[in-house]
Amino acid sequence: MSDIVGLAKVADENLNFYVSKALDLANFNIRRKVESVSIKVNLCYYWDSFTGYTTDPKLVASIIDVLREKYRLHNADMRIVEADATAMRAFHAFKMLNYEELAEEKGVTLFNLSNDKVAVRKVCVNNRELSLKIPQSLLETDLFINMPKMKIMSATVITCALKNLFGCIATRRKIVYHKMLDEAIVGVNKILKPHLTVVDGIIGLGRFPVKMNLIVAGTNPFSVDCVVSKIMGYNPSQIGHLKLGHREGLGDPREIRVVGEDLEKLREMFPRVRGLRLKMGNRVQIQLFKLYSRIVGDVTPPFLET
Amino acid sequence: MLNVGVIGLGQMGRLHLYDCFHLDGVKVVAAADRSKRFLSKAGALGVKNLYSDYHAMLNDPRNLDAVVISLPNFLHYDAVRLALESGLDVFVEKPLARTVEECRGILHSVEKSGRKLMVGHCMRFLDAIEKMKNLVDEGHIGSLEAVTAEQILNGPFSHGAVPTPVPEWWFDPEKTGGGVLLDLGCHMIDLFRFFAGEADVVFSHLAHKMNLAMEDGAIVILRSKNSDTKAIINVGWYQKSIFPSYNFRFIVHGNAGFISTDQFTPRNIYSHAIKEGAKNLLRKIAGRKIKPLTYTYYYEQYFKELALFFDCVKRDLEPPVTAVDGLRTVEIVHKAYELADSAVKLGSPAHRRG
Numbered sequence A: 001m002s003d004i005v006g007l008a009k010v011a012d013e014n015l016n017f018y019v020s021k022a023l024d025l026a027n028f029n030i031r032r033k034v035e036s037v038s039i040k041v042n043l044c045y046y047w048d049s050f051t052g053y054t055t056d057p058k059l060v061a062s063i064i065d066v067l068r069e070k071y072r073l074h075n076a077d078m079r080i081v082e083a084d085a086t087a088m089r090a091f092h093a094f095k096m097l098n099y100e101e102l103a104e105e106k107g108v109t110l111f112n113l114s115n116d117k118v119a120v121r122k123v124c125v126n127n128r129e130l131s132l133k134i135p136q137s138l139l140e141t142d143l144f145i146n147m148p149k150m151k152i153m154s155a156t157v158i159t160c161a162l163k164n165l166f167g168c169i170a171t172r173r174k175i176v177y178h179k180m181l182d183e184a185i186v187g188v189n190k191i192l193k194p195h196l197t198v199v200d201g202i203i204g205l206g207r208f209p210v211k212m213n214l215i216v217a218g219t220n221p222f223s224v225d226c227v228v229s230k231i232m233g234y235n236p237s238q239i240g241h242l243k244l245g246h247r248e249g250l251g252d253p254r255e256i257r258v259v260g261e262d263l264e265k266l267r268e269m270f271p272r273v274r275g276l277r278l279k280m281g282n283r284v285q286i287q288l289f290k291l292y293s294r295i296v297g298d299v300t301p302p303f304l305e306t
Numbered sequence B: 001m002l003n004v005g006v007i008g009l010g011q012m013g014r015l016h017l018y019d020c021f022h023l024d025g026v027k028v029v030a031a032a033d034r035s036k037r038f039l040s041k042a043g044a045l046g047v048k049n050l051y052s053d054y055h056a057m058l059n060d061p062r063n064l065d066a067v068v069i070s071l072p073n074f075l076h077y078d079a080v081r082l083a084l085e086s087g088l089d090v091f092v093e094k095p096l097a098r099t100v101e102e103c104r105g106i107l108h109s110v111e112k113s114g115r116k117l118m119v120g121h122c123m124r125f126l127d128a129i130e131k132m133k134n135l136v137d138e139g140h141i142g143s144l145e146a147v148t149a150e151q152i153l154n155g156p157f158s159h160g161a162v163p164t165p166v167p168e169w170w171f172d173p174e175k176t177g178g179g180v181l182l183d184l185g186c187h188m189i190d191l192f193r194f195f196a197g198e199a200d201v202v203f204s205h206l207a208h209k210m211n212l213a214m215e216d217g218a219i220v221i222l223r224s225k226n227s228d229t230k231a232i233i234n235v236g237w238y239q240k241s242i243f244p245s246y247n248f249r250f251i252v253h254g255n256a257g258f259i260s261t262d263q264f265t266p267r268n269i270y271s272h273a274i275k276e277g278a279k280n281l282l283r284k285i286a287g288r289k290i291k292p293l294t295y296t297y298y299y300e301q302y303f304k305e306l307a308l309f310f311d312c313v314k315r316d317l318e319p320p321v322t323a324v325d326g327l328r329t330v331e332i333v334h335k336a337y338e339l340a341d342s343a344v345k346l347g348s349p350a351h352r353r354g
Helices: A015-025 A057-069 A090-096 A099-106 A136-140 A161-166 A174-191 A221-231 A240-247 A263-269 A275-296 B011-020 B036-044 B054-058 B073-085 B100-113 B127-137 B185-196 B269-285 B300-315 B323-341
Strands: A003-009 A036-041 A077-082 A109-112 A118-125 A128-135 A143-147 A149-153 A157-159 A196-205 A209-218 A256-260 B002-007 B026-032 B049-051 B066-069 B089-093 B117-120 B144-152 B199-207 B217-224 B230-236 B248-254 B257-260
Touching: A003 A015, A003 A221, A015 A057, A015 A196, A015 A209, A015 A256, A036 A057, A036 A136, A057 A077, A057 A099, A057 A143, A057 A196, A077 A090, A077 A099, A077 A136, A090 A099, A090 A109, A099 A109, A118 A136, A118 A174, A128 A136, A128 A174, A143 A161, A149 A209, A157 A161, A157 A221, A161 A174, A161 A221, A161 A240, A174 A240, A196 A221, A209 A221, A209 A263, A221 A240, A221 A256, A221 A263, A275 B269, B002 B011, B002 B054, B002 B300, B011 B026, B011 B036, B011 B066, B011 B300, B026 B036, B026 B054, B036 B049, B049 B054, B054 B073, B066 B073, B066 B300, B073 B089, B073 B100, B089 B300, B100 B323, B117 B300, B117 B323, B127 B185, B127 B248, B127 B257, B144 B185, B185 B199, B185 B217, B185 B230, B185 B248, B185 B323, B199 B230, B199 B323, B217 B323
Parallel strands: A003 A256, A036 A077, A036 A143, A077 A109, A143 A196, A149 A196, B002 B026, B002 B066, B026 B049, B066 B089, B089 B117, B144 B230
Antiparallel strands: A003 A209, A118 A128, A149 A157, A196 A209, B144 B248, B199 B217, B217 B230, B248 B257
């Protein structure tokens, strides 16, 4: 059976309507009792949603409203969750990116996954056994919602639903996984299975931030990423973690049905960066700096030290 | 040969450390930092005496002539005074200290000790600024009427090639002494003083877009006490900027014309880097001294300021940026804070909540 991925364009300020529409398009339903909801946002750094880097709190507010009103989850314990990253502390990000205000307004809690009990899970990816520290509460929550951004990233070309779950790993210095990033992303996604993914494509990030006014929804994060990848102008079969994810059974790019907006029109809007340039740009610059410094003996600014 | 100690090995401290190795007549004999990793970097460069606490270095200053201090703002007062009292000449990163009182205390120590102190108001030594200053002094724009100075970056909320967390002290206004106006604004204020002399604050507006306990944006209007020249200072921490982008602009407007730093900034920073890098390579091949950091178009200023400081120490001259300069700048920053406190702070969390 095909995974359905819904594309809804936000045409006015009634965000709740478009979130609800995207969820309908994705054929999302809740058929069990839900007492706890965890919403994993993407707060990779302290730059707000207008930069295209972090999930827009207004969209999160809409999800909360829609869950309460449409799916009658008035009494569920709702938490917005994020974990510390190598350079980011969730405590500061919640405050700086207006999540504290949102939590107060909506009566939900903010939770740093790095402070959670940790379940060490072993998972085999690409014939390699990975041991990953997973926040216990994410394994126990009744409804797990993944709210990534749609953006480019030099290490993985695109970063969206699957990569956002990599951000759940309780280890602060996630940079240690960057040498086997595709495996780690797929590994986490073999363990954590969100019930719903809602992509914040209000502002997408390519060569520059662009107002896409888009919400992408689906129940399989792999399928969502394949569709987002196409919108961003990249073939999913050429994105490392999607290729590996397919091989490891996270989903099948051929078994996806896209409903709602015209994907081709959306693709035209996105400011694509050539994959090679994206992957090599910074790395080449830094290597050239190092080579030059080594030969000439010039100073390398500490900012560029690796 | 000057024996130098480097205190604080964060990004600025390490840059100063590396620069010292390119300076004639300067030998780094000691370094202090809490980080073992950075101390071992200094050790690997041949620095013999490594300290995890700068007090230990300054309490035994026998082998030292001068120190370069690049500590968090809240430690400037303590470290600078101790260094001066130990008989050392001091180069200290900007701002001189957190408060006017601390700056006055440091100035008192400078006067009492008779040692030299230079504050790292490095932007005076930016190639573009040096050229602009000469042109203004030569009368190229007529009388200087107004200045526009803006620097909008990430401030402390940036990370290098390897991401590292923002040091926690940056989130504590007690430890920083202020926000972006003290951090970046002090550069713009110092530049205005450099061009137009002593200044007073006419208007001040502080912004709090990032919900920090200190301002992350500021627009301040200054007026020169001597010449009635005005300045609009516009600084911010709120902009995501990634190396090598550098959002700094300084424009001098006269009654006969204007000059902007944009006119002296390389249009293509990559071709500039290649050109300057190639020149250094040729110097190296010819067995001549290289010109450090010229391949970047703004890091060179840090090398120049340090070179000038050590030159002043060696030749017993007054440094180009003194403790008085550091004090005056911090006075203006705090005057701007006072003025903003008495006005409505548009955009502040309190204002937004009504």
